[in-house]
Amino acid sequence: MLEIRDLRAGYGAVEVLRGVSFDMREGEIVALLGSNGVGKTTISSVISGLVPAWGGEVRFRGTPIQGLSAEAIVDLGVIHVPEGRHIFPNLTVRENLELGAYRRGKPNRARNLEHVMDTFPRLRERAGQKAGTLSGGEQQMLAIGRGMMAEPELLLLDEPSIGLSPLLVEEMFTLIGKLNAEGLPILLVEQNVLQSMEIAARAFVMENGEIRLSGPTSELMDNSELKRSYLGLG
The missing domain is CATH 3.40.50.300 (P-loop containing nucleotide triphosphate hydrolases)
Structure with missing residues (x-):
């Protein structure tokens, strides 16, 4: 491919x-x-x-x-999850994930959001939390989850x-x-x-x-x- x-x-x-x-x-x-x-x-x-x-x-x-x-x-x-995560620290976890569907995957955003949160349960627990307050591992999960929102x-x-x-x-x-x-x-x-x-x-x-x-x-x-x-x- x-x-x-x-x-x-x-x-x-x-x-x-x-x-x-x-x-x-x-x-x-x-x-x-x-x-x-x-x-x-x-x-x-x-x-x-x-x-x-x-x-x-x-x-x-x-x-x-x-x-x-x-x-x-x-x-x-082709969706790139870059080194260093590059999340938006002042936005919530949910807002970061929704931005992943900005160009691609928008019609299925709600369904994809559920899939990401099923895959990363800690993101569901912290959905309303500012992304900058997450641990390093949680931020990496968020970066990957944001990439998944674009239906790669x-x-x-x-x-x-x-x-x-x-x-x-x-x-x-x-x-x-x-x-x-x-x-x-x-x-x-x-x-x-x-x-x-x-x-x-x-x-x-x-x-x-x-x-x-x-x-x-x-x-x-x-x-x-x-x-x-x-x-x-x-």
């Missing part, structure tokens, strides 16, 4: 992505892994139209989308576990797996290699703006280079 071919992008004179290629299929979780600063967030930003591509191609269900506006890409159903065809999750306690990280990955089990394809951009690979079907490991390792997660878990470089084993 998503094809990235020879993608190049950067900021100013600095090239960050150096010919990245990967794809993902309907219904799967694909993990885009690597340490901080290797270009993972730049890829999700190019896919969602926030950063222009310098070269290469991005196709969503066969349609080239590089060069389209962020609004047009949202209209196609593809959900881009950028570093959803960052800044969370180990217990909340475990809970967050369980919830991501639950969303995928409902049929939602997810591109998971993460530094947390081990837990990402436990829920993803395939993974692409980045280094210096390029894909260094790739394959089914069941095979990559046995890769000696990955164990040594990213898991501190061997």
Whole structure:
């Protein structure tokens, strides 16, 4: 459903992505892994139209989308939950969620709101609370829930576990797996290699703006280079 071919992008004179290629299929979780600063967030930003591509191609269900506006890409159903959550702290939880349906999903807003609150019961408990008073984990749930309000065809999750306690990280990955089990394809951009690979079907490991390792997660878990470089084993 998503094809990235020879993608190049950067900021100013600095090239960050150096010919990245990967794809993902309907219904799967694909993990885009690597340490901080290797270009993972730049890829999700190019896919969602926030950063222009310098070269290469991005196709969503066969349609080239590089060069389209962020609004047009949202209209196609590609929904980006950015790193850092970017909630509206002075609005309530309910108001933040309703804003997720601003461009897409508005006719089904009430139904989708119920679905989000069923998925994240703590958001229902705090529906009238200012979003800025939530814990970090609750704010991440709110950011994902807001993305779900737009009825995503593809959900881009950028570093959803960052800044969370180990217990909340475990809970967050369980919830991501639950969303995928409902049929939602997810591109998971993460530094947390081990837990990402436990829920993803395939993974692409980045280094210096390029894909260094790739394959089914069941095979990559046995890769000696990955164990040594990213898991501190061997």
